[in-house]
Amino acid sequence: MRILLVSGIRPWDPFGGAMRTEVIARSLAGLGTVDLLVLPLDGKTEDPPPGSVYERVLTVPQRYSPLDRRRNPVRSLVEVALGTLRAQVRMTRAAVRDEAPAWLAGARYDVVWYMREHIWLMTRGLVAAPSVIDVDDLRDVLLRRWRSIGKADRGAPLTPLRRLDMSRVIARWESVHRQAARGADVLVYSSALDLGRSGYPNSVVVPNTYTAADDCAEREADAERPPTILFQGVLAYAPNADAATRLVEDIAPVVREKFPDLRVLLAGQSSPRIDALGRHPGVEVTGTVPSMTPYLKDADVLVAPLRVAGGTRIKILEAFAHRLPVVATPVGAEGLDAAAGVHLELGDTTEEIAEKCVRLLADRGAAEAMADRAHALYRSRHLPEHAAQRVRRAVERAVDG
The missing domain is CATH 3.40.50.2000 (Glycogen Phosphorylase B;)
Structure with a gap:
């Protein structure tokens, strides 16, 4: 053929x-x-x-x-x-x-x-x-x-x-x-x-x-690292830029009320708009990176606060593959057959998303159990x-x- x-x-x-x-x-x-x-x-x-x-x-x-x-x-x-x-x-x-x-x-x-x-x-x-x-x-x-x-x-x-x-x-x-x-x-x-x-x-x-670079079987806890939330992708893409801005300016300040040393990682192709977000306290903008794996392993929660999206999000599959707990909007997580409270946490408003982030950062046992279930879903449907x-x-x- x-x-x-x-x-x-x-x-x-x-x-x-x-x-x-x-x-x-x-x-x-x-x-x-x-x-x-x-x-x-x-x-x-x-x-x-x-x-x-x-x-x-x-x-x-x-x-x-x-x-x-x-x-x-x-x-x-x-x-x-x-x-x-x-x-x-x-x-x-x-x-x-x-x-x-x-x-x-x-x-x-x-x-x-x-x-x-x-x-x-x-x-x-x-x-x-x-x-x-x-x-x-x-x-x-x-x-x-x-x-x-x-x-x-x-x-x-x-x-x-x-x-x-x-x-x-x-x-x-x-x-x-x-x-x-x-x-x-x-x-x-x-x-x-x-x-x-x-x-x-x-x-x-x-x-x-999504094809993981390795099996991602274990995540190593790092007691010296501050609580870290990640948003990754082509950040110059307008829906991602909108989500990154929402994360830094609206959601992260609410999470910092519980975790003052919160670190926000924005990883992926940048733009002047995204670079400007790096001037906020605790925010790191990486720009284009050769591999996303180190950043997925260096985070405690992936946050996908997307208001505009279509299809399904490979960034969430990346997190599932690396056993990284996920908080997303319903729009961000749609189409993946992932159940709220089972494979990931869902929230629509700033307060809902921030509250779910706080919950996962505070209860590492529950976060790891959720990430394990999400990893099993990824292995069963998205290889x-x-x-x-x-x-x-x-x-x-x-x-x-």
């Missing part, structure tokens, strides 16, 4: 979406030969690292990328006329049509796996083969959550004009969902919750997974082999068509 994987991010990049793509790629490699067509937002062309599963790789950078802040009159006019998403899809599709056919010439594929719906829009029709679209999460859900907390996409102030534009973009994503459901043989979601929201019969779930089984079923379903 020969498979074409089409992705908007490099699978070997160190963040959650790339982790999912890499797991999908390795699962597909268990079925046959995998070629990769990657459309990166940052415009960089990189060779895959040693040991990758790809037979061939072609990079075609996305046009009108949101990471490219440069604007000229033509681009501004096109984006206003078409909307940002349509403009990005149309211009990138034109670039792909210029560069991909020669690379694809002579290759016959048994299935094409697209990572995200907008990537399918940019590349559909290039290859005549059964198709799978990995929706992963629902963009319109994310936008509605921004709007519900009075902010525009990426956390900008929600002006009347931006509210109107958000309504237009939400409607556009709803249309994209319908197009994808008609155009693909199989749709894939990361949780049963999102599958239920979609309601399309040609849908399956491939769960998010790469669990995703591989679902990937195989999705491919078989698409091919049987």
Whole structure:
């Protein structure tokens, strides 16, 4: 079997979406030969690292990328006329049509796996083969959550004009969902919750997974270390930046009423906004790190106070794998089938989250028991082999068509 994987991010990049793509790629490699067509937002062309599963790789950078802040009159006019998403899809599709056919010439594929719906829009029709679209999460859900907390996409102030534009973009994503459901043989979601929201019969779930660097069997207590709570990930990503700000400015001061020496670790790709949080007392901002494992082992509680999220959080699976107790919002923990009070603690308000943090920091025995149960849940449902089984079923379903 020969498979074409089409992705908007490099699978070997160190963040959650790339982790999912890499797991999908390795699962597909268990079925046959995998070629990769990657459309990166940052415009960089990189060779895959040693040991990758790809037979061939072609990079075609996305046009009108949101990471490219440069604007000229033509681009501004096109984006206003078409909307940002349509403009990005149309211009990138034109670039792909210029560069991909020669690379694809002579290759016959048994299935094409697209990572995200907008990537399918940019590349559909290039290859005549059964198709799978990995929706992963629902963009319109994310936008509605921004709007519900009075902010525009990426956390900008929600002006009347931006509210109107958000309504237009939400409607556009709803249309994209319908197009994808008609155009693909199989749709894939990361949780049963999102599958239920979609309601399309040609849908399956491939769960998010995490591969720990080691078994993480034991956590070593450090009596010299102050009580430490961690929030990790790509902190420059707007939903994470919103959560980090909430943790430092609202939640941590309440926890410090019980634990005055509280330490807050913000680990992962930073931004000026996140760097500024490091000026608060007891807050450490690491920036990008080669491995998250030392920080997961150096913390007592992971806190995920997310107000905006979609799909499922790999950061919580990381904590489960390392037996690190978790406090999260219902939005932050959704889709993982983790039970409140059993596998993690849930809270919505600042006071609820802070109270759950205090409880876990004060009762280490209860925290360790909860972390052990969460670790067992991770081992039973969120290892790469669990995703591989679902990937195989999705491919078989698409091919049987």
